Amino acid sequence: MTITAEIIHPPGTPFGRTEADGLARAARLEALLGDPYDPTNPHGLRALFAADERAEPPAATEALLAEAGLGAEFVPAAHGGQLTRADLLARALRPVFRRDVALGFGYGITSLFAVGAVWTSGDARQRQEVADLLLSGGRATILHHELAHANAILRHEFSARDAEDGYRLDGRKDVIINAARADLQVVYARTDAARGPRSHSVFLLDPAQAGTGHVRHLPRVSLPGMRGALFSGLEFTGCPLPAEALVGAEGDGVGVALRVFQVNRSVICGVVTAAVGTVLHSAVRAATDGRTGPVAKRWHKPLAGVFADLLACDAMATVVLRALSLLPAQAHLFAAAVKYVVPDLLREDLEELATVLGARGYDHADPAYGALDKLVRDLPVAGLGHAGSASCQAVLVPQLRGLAERSWFAQEEPPPELFRSGSELPDLDYRLLGIAGGGDFMAAALVGSAARLAPARGNRGTLGALAGLAEAFVTELRALRERCRRLPEAGTGLSDPAVIVLSDRYAGVVGASAVLGVWESQDGTDPFLTDPAWAVLALSRLAGRFGVPVPGLTDGVQEQVLDELVRRYQEGRSCDLDAVTYAP
Template sequence: MTTTQQTPATGEAFRLPDEYQDLRASVRAFAQQRLGPIAAEVDAADAFSPAAYRELTAAGFHALGVPERYSGAGADALAQAVAVEEIARVSAGISTVLTSNKLGVTPLLLGGTEEQRARYLPSVATGDVLCAYAISEREAGSDVAAMRCRAVRDGDGWRLDGTKSWITSAGEAGLLVVFAVTDPGAGSRSASAFLVEAADAGIAYGAPERKMGLHGSVTREVHLDGVRIPADRLLGERGRGVHLALATLDHTRVSIAAQAVGIAQGALDYAVGYVRERRQFGQAIAEFQGVQFMIADMAMAIEAARALAYRAAAAAQSGAPDLAFLGAAAKCLASDTAMSVTTDAVQLLGGAGYVRDHPVERMMRDAKITQIYEGTNQIQRVVMARALLKG
């Protein structure tokens, strides 16, 4: 990430370069004008929104990280974070199109062959294919090494059997990055990654999960029953699936941090507007010091979380050795901030905040998942501690 050349005394040294500011303005205007009017409807429907996906694709914001040589926008990690933040500020559920695609694009960029990238990434760039990342299982969430899904050699290809759980975009995605055990008993080298197409025979999906929040993003089980794929769908090296999965999450946790910042910012913005207008005891409740303290604390926490999210994005872009620590720290701080800020936003609206006439109750429900998926915040603390102890 580049920075401006002014001295720190001006404050400009910590300002995003104009290109990112311009991107923010563009995505914000798009989100407010095109997604804002349908955000409550998407949440109420509690289903994947083809209309929202079309809007994102038409605007070119659905998969910013696909490199230009594959017909993509070629946006860097910071630009992607800014875009996710601004979409999530309006609708966290819709923003998962961006995060789901990043979960598919990143392992292809990290471990895919040139032939694999050329085959799949252009379709992601055009919006013809949405990605899903299938690693979790009912008994293998944080403990990735405990997965039971199996991949065995079958002639000149592979046969996959097993069930993946809590898979974002399952049933809508045309491409799934699936992790399965290929070498039982080999410890951290027991699993491998595969590229599975939705059209492959033997794939079925469970009913959509009835989630607390993140409506507009479908979550299902993926059932693999004798799914046979050719040998060239092995992604990366055999036995290096866990390594690829963790390396991918180091990058994609930055997006979850940005998503959480966006949720929190949206809640703060709405709460500020509300307390300016709501009157009690003859004055706007914004005039009460207790309310002002809450608003100040919310804004302070968001600024800190945003700064760390952008710092982690810069580390992702440069391939910095401390990315694992920074990605985990950013995701952890930002998601905890989102939960705290949205809870306070509901409190500031009082009874009005608890009903669906106002978006803060949706934002509070959406914030919770950011503390859980792509590694719970307890796991993030384990990642951070291990990085520190290793020096």
């Protein structure tokens, strides 16, 4: 069985750097995984639900992904892998995540989270050795912080003290994905007792060389979700680390983490929408199965609304993933804002879809409907591998005053390639990612979109409605500017509810900017995305969540979006901006 040649380019073959390449890789993976609704498919939803019930990894599907060379997706093209741009990576991974979030983490994306430190600061030897490991089917995991600490990388779980031949590692963490089966452990450990940005360093640890008596494997931990993933703990006591295990320089750990988290946050937002799309398809099936007429009126709002939300989430994720390549020094702010908004929208969407699916959403025996229950349990646990809301707020809040004083309504718009599908972009380079400053290109894009739509304000129809919504979000940005200018210069903490509200509202403005930018960039190829209706519904819902006052929906908008959703369901197409055809 020669699957590997289908997925990984042979040595010397040019690597694709366009949306078409990412979609082609996704299509090949879709075909390999097969029809998720076929009850006899060993990689279908019924088999994945059964593995979850047994709290076991889906062994057959993990073996298929290994044979398919999925690890190449996490290795830069310069080292023989497939990784060129983060937006293409997200597209390629969606077939896995639309079936099972736990599978996507347990066999796959956790390795990217871990080895991002090597792509950021590793030397040539470390980069090639890690590339070889992943390309040969190996896995990596990350050891940095306890769950209760959100992403407080400065907390003291692991420490590495100087030794004659390198370092000695001590510390314990109880919940680590793939702790017992990873071939490489990337450890963020304290190397300086003093608090501060230079207190931590990053080390590579080969579990096979850790030494007897220095590592204790702790029992497996059962969690409410992602039950098919393997979580357990590790305790180190004087574990030897050679000097060459250090990644970058001593004290680089915090800066490395802040760069890596940008990619992690953004990629997660780019793939979990596919999982919610599976539940949305189930809800459409529930609302249409056995009916010959139109969808019942009571289901119009939840179905069309969730579809519009998924398009908005995809717009936010896609734009920030492109920004990591196009505007790497400035993307950190937007990465935090998108990670702040998208998970909350998706959780609310699942609650809406539960009203449509009812008890069927919890029927694991029926692959056509049972994805709701599993995803409701999996999504909170999926926060184990990346930044949580508190850490995103920690990025946003300290910058609000500076943005209000120097950036909003003053900065130039970003390049149009940021929003335009098919644009050629530079490869992702972790080393170029900034961690502070750089202004706010998304606020500038919002102001620009509203200005171009201004002539349509007051007109009847969806274009006039969209122009009004754009101006409403610009008015919100003006109000935020006035309030954020009054924030204290220092000491603004996350414990102040008023400040948290400001970060909430700012994240909503950023989301609106992405939706408007993606809508403006349409070239007419897709009539549905070119029409303003989906953007009007998406922005109306976003405005309602963040308290931005807007008029009621234009007549026919909800029905127009619902008609597209039903068409995609009938044709077996995805609920994102790409509208790709799924496996039969």
